Amino acid sequence: MDATQTIRALSALAQEHRLAAFRLLVEAGPDGLAAGALADALGIPASSLSFHLAQLSNAGLVSQRRVSRSIIYAADYAAMNGLLSYLTENCCAGGLCAPATTAERIAS
């Protein structure tokens, strides 16, 4: 992941509704959630959500697939991994500020 792509991903997550939507999608797992379900959960109009989902999609953070009349969105874990890797490698002093991994957190 290069700097430009990183900025796109950071911008995508740097917004209240989009960060909330992404968290819901992460929580939902690979099955994802329909756009309508997300709009309900977030309490925002469908057109507003559509705008935000387009940004997350453009940043490569979510994938979408049509199922009947619904469009199901799902978090792209690889993209998130790429973002975290970039930040850890380029914005940390040799890993000095790298957070513990899940395994390490559980062990502590």
Added chain:
Amino acid sequence: MDATQTIRALSALAQEHRLAAFRLLVEAGPDGLAAGALADALGIPASSLSFHLAQLSNAGLVSQRRVSRSIIYAADYAAMNGLLSYLTENCCAGGLCAPATTAERIAS
């Protein structure tokens, strides 16, 4: 770190010049860099850089101290750690997308 603070930090890094500035500060280490040195390195006017540094400062990602006529900025690793921790804990599926730590990367 809560969602609001996370969004502030993500917004601060989601901009070409600010991400570049932060990377330079991380590279510079605890000694940091003077505002003028950053402006030269980035090739932007002092007033523009000052605006960006204020955002990074507001997000808690950098600290500043005056040394004679210069104001020295330095990356705040703890804040960056907090951001990465939040993203790993809230935006990853149980650590599924957590990147390897530096030690793990070196070992692999």
Added chain:
DNA sequence: TCCATGATTCGATAAATGTGGAAATATCGA
């Protein structure tokens, strides 16, 4: 085919962000 449903696109508008010159502030050396 016709209608209902789920979602996106369009368009207008409001708000926030980025830019950079000029003026103001702080510090140092002579």
Added chain:
DNA sequence: TCGATATTTCCACATTTATCGAATCATGGA
């Protein structure tokens, strides 16, 4: 004190971003 240096603040302006109703598109059932 005076002038030079380093930086920030102020200001006007252009650009981008966010909001949301209305119109449009796609799908499935009767």
